Amino acid sequence: MVRNELILTDVTKRFGGLTAVDALSFKVEAGQIYGIIGPNGAGKTTVFNCITGIYKSEEGSVNWRGEEIRGLTPYQIVDRGIVRTFQTIRLFSQMSVAENIMSGRHIKSEQKLWHGIIHTPGSKRDELANWHRVEEQLDFFNLGRFAATPVGSLPYGIQRRVEMARAMAVDPTLLILDEPAAGLNDKETLELLETIFKIRDKGVTVLLIEHDMDMVMEVTDYLTVINFGKKIAEGPPEEIQKNPAVIEAYLGSEDDDDE
Amino acid sequence: MKELQRFGYPIFFVVMAILPHLLNSRWQAVAITFLIFAVVALSQDIVLGKSGMFNMGQALFFGIGAYTTAILNSQFGWPILATIPLAILIPAVFGVLLAGPIVHLRGDYLLVTTIGFNIVFVQVVQNNLGGVTGGPNGIFGLDSLSFFGTDLISQVSVYYFAFAVLMLTLWIMRNLEGSKPGRALHYLREDQLAAESIGINTRIYKIFAFALGAGIAGLAGTVFVVQYSAVSPEAFNFIQSVLFFSIVIVGGSSVPGVLIGVFVMFVLPEIFREFATWRFFIFGFAMIAAMILRPRGIIPATFGKIPKFLIKESNHGA
C-alpha cells in the first residue's frame, strides 16, 4: 500500500553564516495532522519554504510519494499536490474573495494560453465548472457572502480563511499551514480547529506550524519540535508535553513567544 | 461604475460608428489617430496595467508591426491587408524573444531594459540595417487599402478599418479578463510569490502578456501605415513609449481611463492648436497634478469579474 508520505532527510538550509535548518529529518504519513513547533526563529517557516520550493535546501532530500522534489519550482510542487499558506497572509488583495479562491483552480483548469484570446465552448465549460468548485469552497469556509468583496478590505480572521480556501481549491493531497492561528481570537481559533479536522476528514494530509502550544496539542497526531534549526524531539503530543528538552526550549524563550 | 458599463459602452460604440459622417476630413484624420493610439495604449495596458510589468518600450512593437507592413508592401509588393498576419506575428515573436531573458527583472530594471530595446530598434531602423528600412526618412508612398481588387482610398474606409481593429482589441481584452490566462496576469501583478505558490508558472504568463501586447500593437502598426502611407523612425521612438506608459497609469489601467488618456494626449492638442508649443509643458503639469489628485489614476481599474451566481444578496461592496 502506497502511503502518501513526505520524507525529509537531513535537510539543511543556510543564509550566509546562519544555518536556519540543520540536518532536519522527519516523515509525514498520509492522513495525519502533523505539527512542527519551536520557538520564534527556530527555522520552521524555512523548512516549509524548502518543501514548497521557495528556497532550495543546500543539502538533504525532500521526497514526496517516492519522488525527489528538492529543486523543483513552487508551481511544479503545487502540481504534485502540495499547497501552502503563509505566516504573513499573502492574498491578491485588490481582487475579490471569489477570484482569490479561483487562483487555486488555475492548475486544474484545462484552458490553454490562447483561450485568453478566444473562448471556445470547451473553455467556457471549464470556466464555469471551476467557478462551481470555487462556490464549494466558499460554502465550506462559510465565505459566501464575501464572494465579491475585495479581500484586502476584510478583517484578518476572514483573510486567513480565504487563504485556506484558496489552498483547498487546488484539491491538495498535502496542505501546509504556516501558523494558521496567528492573530486569531479564541472563537476563530476554535472554528479553525474544526475546519482542520474537516479537511483531514476529506482525506487531505495536514502539516502545520504552530506557536500556540494548546492548539497544537489538541489538533495534531504527531509532532516534531525544532530549535535552532535542529530537531530536539518528536512524538505524539502527550509525550512531547512531558519531554524535558521541549519544556526547556519553550521556557527559555517564553518571553518573546507570548503575544 | 456599473452605469458606465451598462450605458457607457453602447453609447461609445454608437457614437464611434457614426462619427466619421459627422466630421470633415481633417477631424476624420484626428479620429483615426485616436483609434490607432487607443489600440496601442490598450496593448500597453495588457502588459503594464493588467500584469504590472514596467514596460516602457511599447512603441517598439507598434513600430515593428508598421515596418513589417511597410517593408512587405514596398519591397515585396504584398497588398496591405495580406501583411496583417505577419504584422501581428512578427512583433509577437519579438515580444517572446525579447521578454524571455528579462521578465524576471524587477520593476525599474525591467523598465530600463524595455527603454533600451526601443532605442536599439529606432537606431537599427535609422541606420537602415539590411537596406530595407529607408533610414532616417523611413518608407513612403505605400499602397492604400484594397480589398479583392477594390481600392478603399477614402478616409472613411480607413476609419472603419481602424475602428474594427479597436473593437477587436476590446473584444480580446474582454475575453482575456474572463479566462485563466487573464486571471493569472492579475495574480502575478498582485503578488508574484503567492501566484507561484498557488501553482502559476509566472514566467510563461509574463511572456504571454508581452507577446499578446506586442501582437496587438503590431496590428495597430498596420493601421498606422494605412493612414499615413508612410513610416519613419521617430513615430516609434521611446518618447512615444513614454506617452503610452503615462496614458495607462494616468488613466488608471481601465479601458475608459485609457481612452480618456489617449483623447487628452492626442486629440486635445488638435483642438488647441494655437498652444502647440505649450503642449508638453502643460501635459507635464497635468501628469503631475493627475497623479497627486488621483494616485490610482483617473478611473482606477477594478480587476477581474466573477459570475453572477456567486454574488449573494448580502454582499459587501463590489
Place this chain on the structure above:
Amino acid sequence: MDIFLQQLANGLTIGSMFALVALGYTMVYGVMRLINFAHGDMVAASAFVGLTIYTQVMGQAASLLAVIVIFLLTAVAMACVGIILERIAYRPLREAPRLSAVVSALGASLVIQNGIMLIWGPQMRIFPELVPQISWDLGGVVISLIQVIILVLSLVLMVALYLFVEKTRIGAAIRASSIDQDAARLMGINVNSIIALIFIIGSSLGAVGGLFIGLYYRGITFNMGWQYGLYAFVAAIIGGIGNIPGAMLGGMLLGLFNAFIAGYVSSTWSDAFTFILLIIILIVRPTGILGERVAEKV
C-alpha cells in the same frame, strides 16, 4: 594604439560627466526608490542657466573668477529647482503606488524640458568658450585643457562626495535612510531633510555636469536632457542603482565603452551598443555590478 589612447582620454572625460549626472539619479533612487526622470532635464537646464548667467550677469567675461561664479551660481540655482521639484512633484506621492511617482517624474521632465524650450527657444544655442582652447599633443594623443579640467574637477567632487557620505554624521544618516527609511526615522533622523539634502547635492552635481556638457560639446539643445540623462541613468543602473561608488564606476565604464564604440565602430551605433551592454549586464547581474541582491523574506 593611437586610437586606443585617444579614445581612452575621451572616454574618461565623457565618463566623468556621466558619473556626475549618474550620482544624482542614484542618490535619489537610493533613498526614495524613484527614478527621477527630470534629472536629465535639470542637467540640460543648467547649461542654459550657465549661458544666461554668462551673458546677462557676467557681461560675457571669461576670467577664472567669472567661471567660478558661473559654476557656483548655476549650482545654487539648480539646487533650488531640485528642492522645489521634490516638494511639488514627489513629496505628495511618497505613499502612492510607485508608478504614480514615476509618471509624476516624467511629467516634471516634460515641464522642465519644454520650459527650457519656451524660455531659450527650440534651436540649438552655443555655449560660451569659457576655457581657452589649449591642447597638448602627447605623441599622437591630443588632450585639451577642458578635458583635464573636467576630469580633475569631477574626480575631486566625487572623492569629496564619497568622503562626505562615508565619514560624516550626515553621510551616515543618508546611508541609514537608504537602507530603511522607517528605521532611520525611528532613530531620530529627519528623513525629509535628508531627501532635501539629496536633491541639493544631486542637482548641484548635475549642474556641474550640465556646464561640462556645454563646455565640452558647445552646442546645447532644450531636449538634450533625454539623451545625456538616459546615458547617465544607464550608468547608474550598470553600477547598481542606489550605490554611490557604483554610479561613479558605471559612469566611467559607460564613458569608455562609448568612446571605444565611437573610435572602433561608429558613433551612429552608440545608443544601440550602450543598451545592448546594459541588457547583457542586467542578464548576468540583475541588480548591476555593485548592486546588492535582496532576497525576499517570506
